[in-house]
Amino acid sequence: MAPGTARLALPALLALIGLLPPGLGGAQISVHPPEATIPRGGTVQVNCSTSCDQNPKLGLETQLTKKEVAHGSHWKVFELSDVQEDSHPICFVNCGHQLMASMSLTVYWFPERVELLPLPRWQPVGENLTLRCQVAGGAPRRNLTVVLLRGEEELSRQPAVGEPAEVTVTVLAGREDHLANFSCRTELDLRPGGLGLFQNSSAPRQLQTFVLPETQPRLATPAVVEVDTQWTVNCTLDGLFPAAEAEVILTLAEKKLDSTSLYSKDSVLAMASVKANSQKEGIQQLACVVTLGDRDQKREENVVFYSFPAPNLTLSEPEVSEGTLVTVECEAQAGTTVSLEGVSSESPAHRAEFRLNASAADHRRSFSCSAALIVAGHLLHKNQIRELRVLYGPRLDERDCPGNWTWEEGSQQTLRCQAWGNPVPELKCHRKGDDALLPIGDLRPVKREVAGTYLCEARSPRGVTRREVVLNVTYHQNNMAIIIVVVVAVFLGTVSGAAYLYNRQRKIQKYKLQKAQEAAAMKLNTPATPP
Numbered sequence: 001m002a003p004g005t006a007r008l009a010l011p012a013l014l015a016l017i018g019l020l021p022p023g024l025g026g027a028q029i030s031v032h033p034p035e036a037t038i039p040r041g042g043t044v045q046v047n048c049s050t051s052c053d054q055n056p057k058l059g060l061e062t063q064l065t066k067k068e069v070a071h072g073s074h075w076k077v078f079e080l081s082d083v084q085e086d087s088h089p090i091c092f093v094n095c096g097h098q099l100m101a102s103m104s105l106t107v108y109w110f111p112e113r114v115e116l117l118p119l120p121r122w123q124p125v126g127e128n129l130t131l132r133c134q135v136a137g138g139a140p141r142r143n144l145t146v147v148l149l150r151g152e153e154e155l156s157r158q159p160a161v162g163e164p165a166e167v168t169v170t171v172l173a174g175r176e177d178h179l180a181n182f183s184c185r186t187e188l189d190l191r192p193g194g195l196g197l198f199q200n201s202s203a204p205r206q207l208q209t210f211v212l213p214e215t216q217p218r219l220a221t222p223a224v225v226e227v228d229t230q231w232t233v234n235c236t237l238d239g240l241f242p243a244a245e246a247e248v249i250l251t252l253a254e255k256k257l258d259s260t261s262l263y264s265k266d267s268v269l270a271m272a273s274v275k276a277n278s279q280k281e282g283i284q285q286l287a288c289v290v291t292l293g294d295r296d297q298k299r300e301e302n303v304v305f306y307s308f309p310a311p312n313l314t315l316s317e318p319e320v321s322e323g324t325l326v327t328v329e330c331e332a333q334a335g336t337t338v339s340l341e342g343v344s345s346e347s348p349a350h351r352a353e354f355r356l357n358a359s360a361a362d363h364r365r366s367f368s369c370s371a372a373l374i375v376a377g378h379l380l381h382k383n384q385i386r387e388l389r390v391l392y393g394p395r396l397d398e399r400d401c402p403g404n405w406t407w408e409e410g411s412q413q414t415l416r417c418q419a420w421g422n423p424v425p426e427l428k429c430h431r432k433g434d435d436a437l438l439p440i441g442d443l444r445p446v447k448r449e450v451a452g453t454y455l456c457e458a459r460s461p462r463g464v465t466r467r468e469v470v471l472n473v474t475y476h477q478n479n480m481a482i483i484i485v486v487v488v489a490v491f492l493g494t495v496s497g498a499a500y501l502y503n504r505q506r507k508i509q510k511y512k513l514q515k516a517q518e519a520a521a522m523k524l525n526t527p528a529t530p531p
Contacts, residue, residue, distance in 0.1 A: 027052040029099040031091040037193035040109035040139070042083055049075035052095030061100075062089035083107055086140070108190060111138035113164070114202045116148075116184045122293030125211045125241065129173045131155070133184030133202065136164040145187045150180055160186065175241055178209040210293035211241035217248075217288045217299045224304045224375045227281060231274055233257070235288035237297060238267040246292045252303075253284045281305050304376040311338055311371040313384040320358050322392040329353040330369030330384070341368045363390040363422050393463035394425035401456060401467060409475040410445045417469065419458035429456035429469060438469060448473045 032047040050056045051074070060066060060078045064087055070077040080089065087105045092098055113136040123129050131148050138144045144160040146167040156169035167184070171177075181204040188198040220234040233250060240246050243263050248270035250257040259272035268290065287300045311332035320326055330340045330352050337348040352369075356362065369384045401417035417440050419427040429438030431452040438454040451473040457466045 027093075027095040027099060029058075029091055029093045029101045031089075031101045031103045033103065035104045035106070035193075037106040037108055037190060037195065038083055040084055040107045042107075043079060043081045044083065044105065045069065046078050046080060046089055046091070046103060047075060048078065048091030048093075048101075050093040050095065050099065052093055052099070054095055056093045056095055058091065058093050060089055060091055062087060064089065080105070106140055106193070108143075108188065108195075109137065109139050110188060110198060111135050111144070111160075111186050111200055113137065114184060114186050114200050116182060116202045116205050119182065119205050119207050120294075121208065122295075123173045123177070123207055123209045124293065124295070125173055125175055125209050127173055128170050129177075129207070130168055130170045131182055131184075133167045134164050135160050135167070135184075135186055138165075138186060138188060141165075143189045143192075145189070147185045147187060149183050149185060150177070173207070173209050175209060175211070177207050178242060180207050181205070182207060208245075208293070209241075210245065211239065212246075212290070212292045212295050212297060213237070213239040214297075215239070216297055217290050219286065219288045219299045219301050221286055221301055221303060223302075224306060224378050224380070227305050227307050228275070233272050233274060233286060235259075235270045235290070235299070236267060237290045240266050240268060240290075240292060243268055246290055249289045249291070251287045251289075253280065254287075281307055306373075306375045306380075308336075308371075308373050308375075308380060308382060309333055310382045311336070311369045311384045313340075313367065313369040313386045315367070315386055315388055318386070319389040319391065322358060322360055322390055324358045325355055326358050326388060327353060327355050328367050328386075330371075332369075332371035332382075336371045336373045338369060338371045358388065358390045360390060360392040360395070360420075360422075362388055363392065364388070365390075389422065391422050391462060393421055394458035394460050394465045395420040396427075396456060396458045396465050396467045401469065403468060404470045404472070406472040406474065407443075407446045409448050409473050413443045413446050415440050415443055415471075417456060419456075419465075421458065421460050421462065423460050423462070425458040425460035425465075427456060427458050429454045438471070446473055448475055 027050065029048065029050045029052075032049070036044050038044050046060060048058045048060055050058060056074060058074075058076045060076070062080065064080045065082055066078045066080050068076055069079045083105065085107055087107075088102050089105060090100050090102045092100045113134070115134050117132040117134060119131075120129070133146055133148055135144070135146055138160060141160055146158050146160050146165065147154055148156040148167065148169045150171075155171060156167070158167045160167070183202050183204040185199055185201040188200075191197055215237075217235050217237040220236070222231060225231050235248055235250060237246070243266050246263075246268045248259065248261050248268055250259045250270055250272045252274060257272040257274060259270045261268055261270045270288065283302050283304055285300055286303050287298060289296050289298045309332075311330050313328075313330045316327040317324070328340065330338050332338045332350045334350055336350050338350055338352050340352040340354065350371075365388050367386050367388065371382050373380045396419045400420065405415065407413050415438070417427065417429065417438065419425045429440070430436065431438065431454050433452070436452070438456065439450055443450065451471055454469045454471065455466060456469055457464060
């Protein structure tokens with residue numbers, strides 16, 4: 001049987017009639033099908049049949065639109081169309097008395113609207129979340145179920161009751177629910193009527209969960225700030241989820257600061273660089289607001305802005321000649337206390353001075369003035385430094401240019417001789433006698449040729465000074481050559497004497513041999529004496 005039309009084949013009708021018992025007393029009436037489920041607006045055929053052996057007058061009692069589509073002597077088929085709601089049509093027949101048989105006609109239709117009501121824009125973790133699903137339409141309601149889902153996980157299954165039906169379920173929101181999809185689904189179960197299970201789902205809605213701790217942000221800022229200076233403020237809050245969704249706003253005197261936020265796993269750090277406004281001296285409020293979800297945490301701090309110029313340190317003359325009287329003066333704004341190097345003050349004041357007679361030792365001397373100011377319980381200091389330049393003539397003394405140097409020839413030495421003065425003098429050292437220059441600097445090695453007495457002269461526009469410098473070089477007499485000569489002479493004398501004796505001995509032996517030979521020859525040449 002198709003969902004849109006229920007029809008009874010003619011052979012089946014005839015077979016059904018044949019089974020009816022004959023006779024008036026046993027007359028019966030039947031309807032087929034006894035139950036039918038069709039879609040709303042659909043059509044169904046209903047067969048009314050009887051076993052009455054008289055001329056039966058069969059009919060179908062219903063408020064639905066009907067028409068007779070087939071008939072026989074003991075049966076009729078009616079077509080019901082545009083069925084909009086459940087109904088119970090009744091077959092009847094007059095067979096001496098009226099016989100009736102009714103059928104159950106169920107109309108089904110799918111819900112016109114299945115909607116999960118909007119979720120909170122942000123849901124705090126650890127708090128209850130109520131999901132609401134509304135279902136408009138749908139029948140039969142006894143076969144209609146509403147299912148609430150987290151993703152594909154079933155949270156609740158309830159029957160659809162009321163029009164529209166509203167089904168709710170409460171869950172505890174967790175971090176794992178962040179960005180999870182929630183939805184609801186209807187299930188119209190017509191499997192008992194031989195049709196099937198029909199499902200219809202709502203559009204999913206995504207949930208955002210968050211954690212914003214109860215603690216206030218940490219606001220790092222100086223308690224006192226000097227006007228027209230650059231300073232930095234930091235605001236930090238830990239324990240956030242999801243930290244990257246947190247928004248941090250820094251304000252000064254209710255004006256938003258240009259800040260940069262850095263995020264880690266569960267914290268946020270906002271930083272701002274601020275230029276203090278000189279027209280806003282006094283107390284101003286600095287605030288940090290961290291917003292996550294639909295909640296925020298706020299921290300406020302008071303910052304005191306002050307003006308504190310550096311003290312003014314002056315010298316009567318920044319460059320003077322030796323012996324000149326110099327005045328050193330330090331002055332700061334009213335309300336401050338100054339301390340000047342070299343001056344002991346019994347009572348605090350914002351001005352101090354002293355005088356000195358400039359000497360060569362004061363050249364490049366630094367004078368320091370410190371001003372102190374108390375702002376909101378904080379002791380602040382500022383310093384000013386000035387340098388004095390003293391003009392003085394050349395200096396050439398024993399410490400910087402020793403007058404006597406004695407070194408061993410061949411050693412590694414450094415000759416120091418430096419003149420002092422302002423302006424820096426020119427130094428020249430010449431040896432007496434040949435006017436040779438003194439070799440100031442490294443002597444590696446020392447040679448005996450540099451020995452002598454030198455006259456050093458330091459000259460500048462402020463005068464001339466002179467000093468004698470004696471450079472001695474010691475060395476030992478070298479006897480090695482003499483020894484070598486003596487040894488060579490002895491060796492040569494020995495060799496010569498030995499050669500002489502050897503030759504003389506050879507000559508003597510040769511002479512003796514010659515004489516012996518001559519004697520032998522004479523004996524041979526002399527006649528023998530007769531007997």
